[in-house]
Amino acid sequence: xxxxxxxxxxxxxxxxxxxxxxxxxxxxxxxxxxxxxxxxxxxxxxxxxxxxxxxxxxxxxxxxxxxxxxxxxxxxxxxxxxxxxxxxxxxxxxxxxxxxxxxxxxxxxxxxxx
Amino acid sequence: xxxxxxxxxxxxxxxxxxxxxxxxxxxxxxxxxxxxxxxxxxxxxxxxxxxxxxxxxxxxxxxxxxxxxxxxxxxxxxxxxxxxxxxxxxxxxxxxxxxxxxxxxxxxxxxxxx
Numbered sequence: 435x436x437x438x439x440x441x442x443x444x445x446x447x448x449x450x451x452x453x454x455x456x457x458x459x460x461x462x463x464x465x466x467x468x469x470x471x472x473x474x475x476x477x478x479x480x481x482x483x484x485x486x487x488x489x490x491x492x493x494x495x496x497x498x499x500x501x502x503x504x505x506x507x508x509x510x511x512x513x514x515x516x517x518x519x520x521x522x523x524x525x526x527x528x529x530x531x532x533x534x535x536x537x538x539x540x541x542x543x544x545x546x547x548x
Numbered sequence: 549x550x551x552x553x554x555x556x557x558x559x560x561x562x563x564x565x566x567x568x569x570x571x572x573x574x575x576x577x578x579x580x581x582x583x584x585x586x587x588x589x590x591x592x593x594x595x596x597x598x599x600x601x602x603x604x605x606x607x608x609x610x611x612x613x614x615x616x617x618x619x620x621x622x623x624x625x626x627x628x629x630x631x632x633x634x635x636x637x638x639x640x641x642x643x644x645x646x647x648x649x650x651x652x653x654x655x656x657x658x659x660x661x662x
Contacts, residue, residue, distance in 0.1 A: 481651045527593075535606045536593035538593070540590055
């Protein structure tokens with residue numbers, strides 16, 4: 435079974451709109467961490483945001499926030515006021531406390547339209 | 549510039565050969581992570597070192613090995629190379645042990661096995 439599922443292979447969004455990228459995860463470990471990464475077309479990998487399973491509040495970093503719904507096992511990335519530079523591939527990942535491996539989803543390609 | 553350096557940027561080699569990829573973490577970072585990104589397998593976590601010790605192991609093949617040296621730089625050794633090993637190999641570093649700190653990625657080494 436997929437541990438990390440990103441159901442949107444691609445998305446097109448108008449500039450300045452908010453974007454939600456979906457991510458659901460599967461784990462029975464009570465201790466885990468969830469990550470989002472961005473990969474622009476240039477190929478570099480950029481770490482965006484982290485959410486721990488015991489964190490009481492949703493993580494935020496500038497225009498990025500993580501909508502963490504533990505009961506639904508969902509960790510959606512929200513980008514507010516999208517910009518052209520947000521066009522990239524976005525990966526959701528999980529690290530389980532038991533073995534500390536990091537597992538990635540297949541990614542969502544986001545296109546911001548002017 | 550993330551402060552993480554990887555050499556070489558590109559590597560072309562033949563099947564059966566052995567190569568070494570090198571990573572220098574950001575100054576002060578104790579953790580080094582290795583990732584592989586290929587078209588077939590997507591993005592995969594290979595291994596993490598923390599202050600010279602192996603911390604977590606992901607989908608790293610037995611033909612691959614890594615180490616972190618006392619000066620904290622790390623090397624990923626790939627041997628008996630196969631066509632399927634062609635991929636982009638990223639190194640990342642972070643200050644601490646668990647992944648909640650920001651991980652800074654290097655530019656990657658693109659490996660082509662012919």
